[in-house]
Amino acid sequence: MEICNNKIALLEIPSETKYWFVRAGKEARYYQDFFYNEYIGLDSNGVSLNSLCELSKEIQTPDELLEAYKQAFEDHDLRALKYRATEAAWTEEQYKESLPSEKRKSKFRARRIFNFVESMSEGDIVIVPFTSSNKFLIGVIRSECLEVKISKDLILSDNGYEESNYGLRRYVSWVKELSRFEFPDKLYRASSAHQSLLELTSYAEDINGLLAPYHRYRDQCYYRMSVNTKEAVSSLTWLEYQTILRDIVGEDLDHVYQKQKVQSPGEIVLYVKDNWWWIIPCIWGMLYGKLSISNTHINIEVQGIAKYFSKNEIAKRKLEVEEKRVNIENQRATIRQKDIETLNKIKPMRQDVQDLKEDANKAIINDIILSRQNSDGSHDTKKIPINSNIDQGKVIRVKDKLDLSDEDVGTAISSSKIENR
Numbered sequence: 001m002e003i004c005n006n007k008i009a010l011l012e013i014p015s016e017t018k019y020w021f022v023r024a025g026k027e028a029r030y031y032q033d034f035f036y037n038e039y040i041g042l043d044s045n046g047v048s049l050n051s052l053c054e055l056s057k058e059i060q061t062p063d064e065l066l067e068a069y070k071q072a073f074e075d076h077d078l079r080a081l082k083y084r085a086t087e088a089a090w091t092e093e094q095y096k097e098s099l100p101s102e103k104r105k106s107k108f109r110a111r112r113i114f115n116f117v118e119s120m121s122e123g124d125i126v127i128v129p130f131t132s133s134n135k136f137l138i139g140v141i142r143s144e145c146l147e148v149k150i151s152k153d154l155i156l157s158d159n160g161y162e163e164s165n166y167g168l169r170r171y172v173s174w175v176k177e178l179s180r181f182e183f184p185d186k187l188y189r190a191s192s193a194h195q196s197l198l199e200l201t202s203y204a205e206d207i208n209g210l211l212a213p214y215h216r217y218r219d220q221c222y223y224r225m226s227v228n229t230k231e232a233v234s235s236l237t238w239l240e241y242q243t244i245l246r247d248i249v250g251e252d253l254d255h256v257y258q259k260q261k262v263q264s265p266g267e268i269v270l271y272v273k274d275n276w277w278w279i280i281p282c283i284w285g286m287l288y289g290k291l292s293i294s295n296t297h298i299n300i301e302v303q304g305i306a307k308y309f310s311k312n313e314i315a316k317r318k319l320e321v322e323e324k325r326v327n328i329e330n331q332r333a334t335i336r337q338k339d340i341e342t343l344n345k346i347k348p349m350r351q352d353v354q355d356l357k358e359d360a361n362k363a364i365i366n367d368i369i370l371s372r373q374n375s376d377g378s379h380d381t382k383k384i385p386i387n388s389n390i391d392q393g394k395v396i397r398v399k400d401k402l403d404l405s406d407e408d409v410g411t412a413i414s415s416s417k418i419e420n421r
Contacts (some may be wrong), residue, residue, distance in 0.1 A: 007299045008281060010221070011212040011308045012375055018124045019207050020115075020141075021191055021198040025164060028131045032161035035137060035174060040126055041166030042116050042197065045109055047076050049147035049168060052117055066114050073110035077102055112197050116168060117145045119199070123305060125207060126172055127200065129191055136178045136191075138210060138410070140305055143171040175309040176410035178210060184261075205259075209269060213406055214280065216302065222271045223280045227262045228403035237401045240394055247390045248286045249279055256283075265403075278370045278382040286390065287399070288406060300372040 022040045024030040034040055044052075055072060059065045081102050085095045120141060128137040150165045180188070184206050190198070200207065208215050209224035216222070227233075246253050255276045259269040272279050281300060307313060372380040398404075 007301055008214070009308060009313065010300050010302045010372070011215040012302045012304055013208055013211070013215055013217045014123065014304075015218045016121075017201075017204070018119070018121065019200040019204055020120060020124060020126045021195075021200050022126055022128050023196045024128050024130075028129060029162055030164040030166075031128065031130050031137070033163045034128055034172075036161070037163075038139075038174060039169045039171045040128065040141075041164055041169040042113060043166050044113055044147075044168050045073070045077065046080065047073060047113070049117070049145065052113070056118065062118070065118060066111065069114045069118075070107055070110040073113070074103060074106045077106040077109070112195070113168065115197055115199065116170070120145070120170060125211070127187075127191070127207070133183075133188060133191055134180050136180075136183055137174050138176050138178065138207075139172040139174040140309065141170050142173050145170055173309065174413045175211070176412050178410040182210075182409045184210075205269075209267070210409060212308065213408055214284075216274065216277075219274045220271050221274060221277045221280050222269060223284060224406075225268045225270075226405045226407070226409070227266045227268060228405055229401065230265060231401075233262060233402060237398060240398045241402065244287070244390070244395055244398060245283060248283050252276070252279055255279065262402075268404075277372060277380065278384060281370055282384055284406065287395065287404070298370055300370060302373060302375045304375055 022042075024034045024040075030041075051072065052069065055068045056065060059068050078099070081098060082095070084090075085098070090098075122141055122143065124141045126139050126141055128139075130136065146169050147167050148169055150167050187200070187203055187206055190200060190203060204217070205222070208217050208222065213224040214222070245256065249256065255272055256279055257271050259271075261267050270280060270283065277300075281298065285298075303313065370382045370384060374380070
């Protein structure tokens with residue numbers, strides 16, 4: 001979360017969003033192809049998209065349509081098996097022995113293609129793993145299922161990567177790439193399954209935090225912080241952390257919920273019901289020194305997936321991070337020229353001089369106004385009294401012990417191809 005021109009971007013994720021895990025072929029051989037050409041794909045084993053679309057015109061319920069897919073694939077695959085048996089001069093017994101295995105494969109293939117064609121939607125989130133799941137692409141689906149003509153020969157692009165021969169495709173806008181260490185263990189275990197396509201919607205809340213630390217989903221606002229310490233965290237540190245939250249929001253802490261995974265390193269996720277939306281930026285601002293005299297009126301802009309991950313918005317957030325880094329370096333250079341002992345008498349000193357200046361500013365503020373511009377054009381405004389008596393030494397101490405950070409995980413991939421939802 002960053003303040004840019006007194007504005008904070010809040011990613012809004014539609015409640016109907018589904019989440020998918022898609023492999024880029026065996027041993028991720030098409031990972032680079034998926035990435036550079038912005039798509040995901042599957043092999044339909046020769047069953048045309050047109051024939052599948054004809055099925056959906058005649059059948060209404062999803063269960064009936066899935067059964068029709070299974071029958072269509074079985075008919076097609078058994079015809080192909082019969083042809084191979086004839087070409088290879090199999091005996092009747094050899095052919096019959098192959099039937100059960102072929103029927104099982106056909107059912108799995110039918111379900112996989114059914115999900116790709118019928119269950120996926122534009123705006124869904126997709127994750128693609130690299131070899132041995134060493135890294136992961138995360139993107140947003142931006143097209144219906146399409147069928148393209150492909151060559152059955154091995155094709156190498158000008159950049160040297162292998163292009164897939166998958167005829168069924170959906171175009172994707174990639175938004176970031178994560179390393180194995182940034183990917184949650186729970187999701188990593190789920191991704192170890194061998195399916196080429198797997199729905200991960202039950203892990204939506206874990207995935208959303210990877211998209212953006214500050215986001216809104218199903219009428220709740222979430223904020224994710226990384227706990228980077230590799231040391232054991234004592235009960236006293238946890239107690240001090242909880243008391244800091246109480247000092248910041250007072251009795252309203254009863255409306256703040258938490259999920260913690262702190263096996264050092266780990267994460268803390270704070271969330272509130274949507275009508276208590278203002279609590280999250282208040283906690284964030286006080287923990288990370290973002291509330292100062294210069295920005296006592298902060299606007300929160302609710303952005304859909306298309307705008308949040310657009311090229312311009314990503315560039316703005318990157319610029320803000322770089323400006324903050326430069327400011328910190330300048331502050332450190334200035335402080336080295338001053339008398340450290342004198343400053344220590346004024347206030348407990350920390351190497352991060354940015355914290356020192358902003359903590360001083362916070363002590364002066366009496367209240368702050370938070371305004372939220374919703375995606376439907378409506379506005380919410382909240383005037384919040386600020387507790388100027390918060391023990392800043394305790395805040396710094398707890399942040400140091402937990403090694404708390406609020407940066408966005410992964411490497412952002414800017415794309416101008418995300419269409420408005």
